[in-house]
Amino acid sequence: MIYIKLIFIYSSYSHVNHEIKVKDFFLRNLIQHILFLFFCFESTLIDAKNFAQSIHNQEMIKHGKNVYRQRCTGCHGEKGDGKGPAAIFLNPKPRDFTKGIFKFSSTPYDALPTDQDLMRTLTQGIYGTSMPSFSLIPEVSRLSLVEYIKTFSDVWKKQENYQAPLKGDVFPLQDFKNFNKFVKRAKKGRTIFIEQCTICHGIQGKGDGEGSEGLEDDWENPIKPANLTKAFIKSGKSVESIYRVLLSGIAGTPMPSFYEAISNKDMWDVSAYVLYLRGHSQGLYGNKNPIKPITKAELE
Ligand code: HEC
Numbered sequence: 001m002i003y004i005k006l007i008f009i010y011s012s013y014s015h016v017n018h019e020i021k022v023k024d025f026f027l028r029n030l031i032q033h034i035l036f037l038f039f040c041f042e043s044t045l046i047d048a049k050n051f052a053q054s055i056h057n058q059e060m061i062k063h064g065k066n067v068y069r070q071r072c073t074g075c076h077g078e079k080g081d082g083k084g085p086a087a088i089f090l091n092p093k094p095r096d097f098t099k100g101i102f103k104f105s106s107t108p109y110d111a112l113p114t115d116q117d118l119m120r121t122l123t124q125g126i127y128g129t130s131m132p133s134f135s136l137i138p139e140v141s142r143l144s145l146v147e148y149i150k151t152f153s154d155v156w157k158k159q160e161n162y163q164a165p166l167k168g169d170v171f172p173l174q175d176f177k178n179f180n181k182f183v184k185r186a187k188k189g190r191t192i193f194i195e196q197c198t199i200c201h202g203i204q205g206k207g208d209g210e211g212s213e214g215l216e217d218d219w220e221n222p223i224k225p226a227n228l229t230k231a232f233i234k235s236g237k238s239v240e241s242i243y244r245v246l247l248s249g250i251a252g253t254p255m256p257s258f259y260e261a262i263s264n265k266d267m268w269d270v271s272a273y274v275l276y277l278r279g280h281s282q283g284l285y286g287n288k289n290p291i292k293p294i295t296k297a298e299l300e
């Protein structure tokens with residue numbers, strides 16, 4: 001293709017005799033042809049890249065399938081339907097990948113998680129559940145597992161299910177390093193917590209609010225609001241993981257996204273309060289207790 005085009009360039013100049021015209025013509029055409037060649041070449045490159053990418057993907061899926069068969073079928077089942085032999089003994093149940101719903105993501109509630117989200121889950125596991133950490137298997141195997149998991153459901157083939165991660169507000173690290181600033185933020189967060197969270201998580205944050213009874217997840221299993229006074233939540237140990245949960249919610253469960261209801265900035269205050277509840281129940285603040293517990297009267 002490129003070769004033919006070169007012959008064409010050569011022949012188009014050889015027929016022009018007039019000197020001035022030749023210069024003009026030459027320049028204009030040279031630019032056109034360079035551009036043309038560039039695009040020919042680039043599209044060949046893109047094709048080659050797509051081809052390489054698809055081979056690479058197939059290889060990843062093949063490798064992912066092998067690792068999955070060794071390490072995941074016991075719980076998630078060979079067909080990815082969450083019905084492995086161990087599943088009947090487990091609560092919560094292993095994820096059914098054929099539904100294409102994932103809890104822990106940085107994207108809006110209804111959107112699919114990013115590869116990084118799935119990698120985080122595989123690497124750190126899901127605290128307090130039987131889902132183990134796979135941080136000790138090679139990274140390439142974890143990446144391959146991510147690709148393989150996507151083959152269980154067609155939701156991954158539809159562009160409309162993908163959305164960019166929600167960014168939120170920059171992490172105010174200094175406020176979390178300084179105890180007084182942290183308490184100030186947590187006090188503000190306490191007010192929002194009364195309005196938005198006690199209904200499910202209860203006044204002490206133990207997951208026993210009025211609305212906590214009879215809740216079900218999208219897989220039709222009963223579910224309780226998290227006990228926020230425990231040393232861990234499922235999605236991670238850091239305050240950033242609390243913030244991510246508030247931004248995105250937990251898909252497939254009644255835990256909503258507060259992206260619209262609470263400003264991105266104030267969400268750090270609520271996150272600080274949740275972190276405070278955790279620290280308080282672990283005896284981190286000794287007798288200091290700088291924040292008063294919520295009373296029933298405050299709910300009215
Ligand atoms: C001992 C049982 C067990 C094994 C083995 C196991 N998982 Fe899980 N996995 C679970 C449970 C239970 C959950 C659901 C936890 C929940 O809903 O809170 C889960 C959830 C998940 C999720 C969903 C995360 C989300 O955002 O919803 C992914 C992805 C996952 N597992 C991948 C894997 C892969 C890949 C393997 C093998 C390398 C594996 N699991 C091995 C028990 C297991």
Ligand code: HEC
Nearest residue numbers: 196197200224225226233234235242245250253254255270
């Ligand atoms: C409609 C009920 C409901 C409301 C309102 C609600 N939550 Fe939740 N929340 C849940 C449920 C249910 C879960 C458990 C999800 C699971 O275990 O998979 C949960 C889980 C969580 C988790 C733990 C997530 C994890 O990774 O384990 C945090 C943190 C949390 N909620 C914070 C809040 C805060 C803060 C508010 C208020 C701004 C709030 N929730 C409002 C129902 C609710």
